[in-house]
Amino acid sequence: MVRQKHFIYVGCFLSMAFPLCVVFLLLVSYHESDGNLRFASYYGDHMVLQKSPEKAVLWGYGPEGAQVTCFLSGPVKQSTLPATVTKGIWRVTMDPVEAGGPYNVTAAIKGSNATLTDVLFGDVWLCGGQSNMCFETFKIFNASEELALAAKYPHVRTFMVAMDLSETELTDLIQIELPWSVPTESSVANFSAVCWLFGRYMQANLKYPIGLVESCWGGTPVEAWSSSRALQKCGLEANNDKNRNSVLWNAMIHPLLNMTIKGALWYQGEKNADYHQDKYNCSFPAMIDDWRMAFHQGSGGQTAADFPFGFVQLSTYEKGHTDDGFPNIRWHQTADTGYVPNTRMPRTFMAVAMDLPDETSPYGTIHPRDKQDVAYRLTLGARAVAYHEKDVPFQGPFPQQIMSNQTYVSIKYDQTVSVTPFKDIFEICCSGSQAPCGPTSHWVPAPIMLWGPTNVVLSAHLCPSTTVVAALRYAWTDWPCDFKACPIYSADGILPAPPFIFVKGQ
Incomplete structure (x- = not known):
């Protein structure tokens, strides 16, 4: 029936009578729930429900006014308070359950039940x-x-x-x-x-x-x-x-x-x-x-x-x-x-x-x-x-301080870096005015000259002598480097430095 509803829905979506079709589908869903106790679509055998300390929510469809109780059987047993089916829908919140399983989860009303098996x-x-x-x-x-x-x-x-x-x-x-x-x-x-x-x-x-x-x-x-x-x-x-x-x-x-x-x-x-x-x-x-x-x-x-x-x-x-x-x-x-x-x-x-x-x-x-x-x-x-694990590095190096003059640009990173010289992945914006640097500005490569444990020094010699370094950017292209071959990584060589753009005065 779910797939039949899908085809009906697509036909409705493509038609001019979309609002009426939505009402029709809602009525179909409501009719299906009348006398038929079941879980909502994304519950099923073999599923995973959220473990403690959070509580898992269960919901589904049933006959109007019925009292639905959910039971958990397995390593731990529990039952919920009855929930009344309202407008064809019931919903309960379980008590927290620790990680593990398998469990059976059963929704029950008088004379009918629905069970999910092998739930973790x-x-x-x-x-x-x-x-x-x-x-x-x-x-x-x-x-x-x-x-x-x-x-x-x-x-x-x-x-x-x-x-x-x-x-x-x-x-x-x-x-x-x-x-x-x-x-x-x-x-x-x-x-x-x-x-x-x-x-x-x-x-x-x-x-x-x-x-x-x-x-x-x-x-x-x-x-x-x-x-x-x-x-x-x-x-x-x-x-x-x-x-x-x-x-x-x-x-x-x-x-x-x-x-x-x-x-x-x-x-x-x-x-x-x-x-x-x-x-x-x-x-x-x-x-x-x-x-x-x-x-x-x-x-x-x-x-x-x-x-x-x-x-x-x-x-x-x-x-x-x-x-x-x-x-x-x-x-x-x-x-x-x-x-x-x-x-x-x-x-x-x-x-x-x-x-x-x-x-x-x-x-x-x-x-x-x-x-x-x-x-x-x-x-x-x-x-x-x-998961709040301590001492798990997950961020690549990022500039902590940037200084420049007409000769060089010095970058101090927030962590120890592994550096491989790369000619033109750093770029500087050379500006002779106070106008902010943008995509149409004069950007030129800034080759890596020197580096240390946390510092990288770039050459600014390609800027005309009448200008100053007004902005710096890194890896600002669609395809900045070959496979695992960017110039700046974490000390262990695992995490690449992310791209950045730095504009003076911003």
């Missing part, structure tokens, strides 16, 4: 974005070896939302692409590589179950994943065009809000390199803020109001490309700060990926196949920000 309690992570988040595990480097490991991680469970859109906020998913699954080669093969690898690495570190919920769509802008509230904060709400503001938020995120989650991962931004690029420093942080608020409210306060949010800074697309789209979006992904977390984006973490290009990717250079390093860098951020 652990941490639930939502994975969203566009094609690089959707990029399947079977496409990555060493895919056969990775897929052969899948069955060795039975406590990493996967669920995939189907691609659908809606003009209104939906209560439940239209359809499901992959129900909750114990990992096998075939189920992991078509699942998000970044999401799967993150979950696998985290489960190996945490030693308890991880639930992964994939909800992504290739080639989509951030506006489609944002509520009208978030868009309004950035002056984007009234913009009506082919990208359909909020349609993916409505269909693929809003139905999940009742779910208690630990955190979210995000890989998106390529689309916004040529669509509302200048607004991304507002629209992306606003989306994060709004998701946090909505998941907190939707779960009855169980999902943290500031849940950890990790994202991948854009990798590469076109070698030799002079357009500033990708570097501008990389900068805007940090709310124009250059690193996270920061005051505008608290409890966030970022995986820098500009040093992971893939010139021979059969899926296009915009889709690099090395997702292992991406996921690993995300796990470092998660361990530090989400």
Whole structure:
């Protein structure tokens, strides 16, 4: 019936009678629930529910006025207080359950029940974005070896939302692409590589179950994943065009809000390199803020109001490309700060990926196949920000102090650096006036001259003698360096320095 509803929905969406169709579908959903006790769409056998100290939320459909009680059986037993089915929907909040399992979860009314089997309690992570988040595990480097490991991680469970859109906020998913699954080669093969690898690495570190919920769509802008509230904060709400503001938020995120989650991962931004690029420093942080608020409210306060949010800074697309789209979006992904977390984006973490290009990717250079390093860098951020592990380095070097004169530019970094001289990845803006430096200004290479444990000295000799160094930027191109060959890394050579731009007086 779910797939039949999907076809009806698509027909409605394409028709002129969309409002009437929505009412019809709501009536269909209500009719289905009459006398039929069941869980909402994204509950299922083999699922992971959020462990303590948070409480898992359960909800579903049933006959109007019925009293629904949920029972947990397994290593721990518990039952909830009865919940009354109102407008066809019931909802309960369980007491906290420690990580582990397996459990059976049963919803019961007089004369009927519905049971979920092999349920685990652990941490639930939502994975969203566009094609690089959707990029399947079977496409990555060493895919056969990775897929052969899948069955060795039975406590990493996967669920995939189907691609659908809606003009209104939906209560439940239209359809499901992959129900909750114990990992096998075939189920992991078509699942998000970044999401799967993150979950696998985290489960190996945490030693308890991880639930992964994939909800992504290739080639989509951030506006489609944002509520009208978030868009309004950035002056984007009234913009009506082919990208359909909020349609993916409505269909693929809003139905999940009742779910208690630990955190979210995000890989998106390529689309916004040529669509509302200048607004991304507002629209992306606003989306994060709004998701946090909505998941907190939707779960009855169980999902943290500031849940950890990790994202991948854009990798590469076109070698030799002079357009500033990708570097501008990389900068805007940090709310124009250059690193996270920061005051505008608290409890966030970022995986820098500009040093992971893939010139021979059969899926296009915009889709690099090395997702292992991406996921690993995300796990470092998660361990530090989400799990508060001490002494876990997760940020690459960032300038702490910049000084310049007409001869040189000196950069003091916030940590020990590993340096490989690289001719033109640093650039300086030479200005003979007080006008601020911008994309059309006179930018010239600033070669690395000297370096020490925390310092890099650049030559400013290419600036004309009548000008001064008014700004400095690093890695400000689409494709700044070859694979793992950027000039500035952390002392251990693992974490690349992120791109930055520094303008005097700002």
